[in-house]
Amino acid sequence: MPAAVLLLVQGAALSIQHRVAVAESGDQTMPIAMPLSTPAPTPASAVIGFDLAALDEHGLIGPQDGKRAVDYEYCIPNHQQALDEVLAIDPSARVMAGSPGRIGCSEAQWLVLGNTHQPGFRDVLHQLARLAFVRRIEQAVFE
Template sequence: MMRRLTAIAATLTISTLALSYSAAADPSLEDALQKIGFDLDQLDEWGLYGPEDGKRSLSYEFCAPNDRQTLETLQAIDPTLMIYLQSPGRVGCEAMEVLAIGETHQPNYRDVLINLASLDTVERIEQFWGE
């Protein structure tokens, strides 16, 4: 009985260490988070920020290559994305790129942002300041 409890405790400890290692030391996660140019901690569980009586969604923008496969991948990850073919946005999209603008007020917005930032085709994601 004691061996079984010790084995269970060891398994739980190893599992806990593995989970904390994967979240804290995963270089791909860290790389993705470095591409996001705003503080995710300002957002609540619904992807909203601001005072209690004035919460709003955060819009974000990034550039992506203007090709069908890339755009389908992006929109599969983030259904809120709007694609703008002619505007460089504040992020300065170049001639062969499109501007993509999304919203944080969506389910699993953190995962969406991290998945977008994990793509090689996305260099950085910045807060969008609509005018």
Template sequence: MAAGASRLWPHRGSQCWRLLPMLSLGLLLGTLGQSLSGEPLNPLDAPDPATAEASASASASAENQVLGIDLSALDADGLIGPPDGKRALSYEFCIPTGELQTKEIKDIDPSAQFFTASRGRIGCAPDQTLVIGHTHQLDFASILQQLASLPYVERIIESHFE
């Protein structure tokens, strides 16, 4: 071993040798089903990879239920339509009327416009504000996913300006 190289196991000059008897004693005295601190181990507390995957899948599924727009129809610029007639896709959703929600939406979606007097095609309630945005912006898919994950956004649909 080269001079100055560290060893994986402590050598006799190290103070770590003093800990080895205590560690050995702890391992001998510990019983099966206990953590090193003596707490009982519950196998049900261990993270289950299948459960974690199902939870992530359920979250994505919930966002897909909120998001009523087919993102696969959009190109990288957030445009839809034939090559000679591409256009941005406008979307609408409702939020509770209030400054906190309005600010949160503005922080997520720079294209968002707010309409308190209009119910929109989506049918906002009188205590809700209609929000209309569009996909012709950077990271439009991420923006829509963030909006869909907000607890107060129930549905996002395409806006046809009827």
């Protein structure tokens, strides 16, 4: 009997992998499932650094007589493929190459600005947050 078997289970959106080891105890065998070292995807709520629940259905925040959109910023790798992925998701995206922004993009990254005053803003932000190269999305504050 083998000491370990690899079991791969795939869901619609992501793969979950477990190593299944068989521990022998006398005449009985008992399966033991252990997660592999592949990290789980970061939930969008951990990447988005501001409260989406505070925004209305139009992507605006504030009192009735003073509503405004929320501007946000994030960093992407400084190559066209990453930018193309972002632009396919977020029509409000504007690249500010060479600026670190408040979020602190490195020289190997481009700063991207967007805003919530667009149809489907919640879905846009969740899709951006699921991109492997987007680590944080923070509210942009302009002075």
